[in-house]
Amino acid sequence: MSAKTYRCSRCHRRYRDTAKDADLWNAVFRDGRMTGVLCPDCQTAGEDLEASVNDAMIDYSTTRLLPDGRAYASYRRTVKA
């Protein structure tokens, strides 16, 4: 069984899910489809900020692929105390 290998779209560094910076890599989506990944060293400040905002707003645990191949995840729901 082989897992999909991801490489940074800019520097071609290989993504390893066991690396210390694995949580800092960003997936790049265009029109709902993943087009690549960016390592922490290659992300611009704007891309890093966008990812932080998305992470605060989107519940990635709900991510699923739609029949047309686009990824979908719902917004985080606030919990009432």
Ligand SMILES: [Zn+2]
């Ligand atoms: Zn890179």
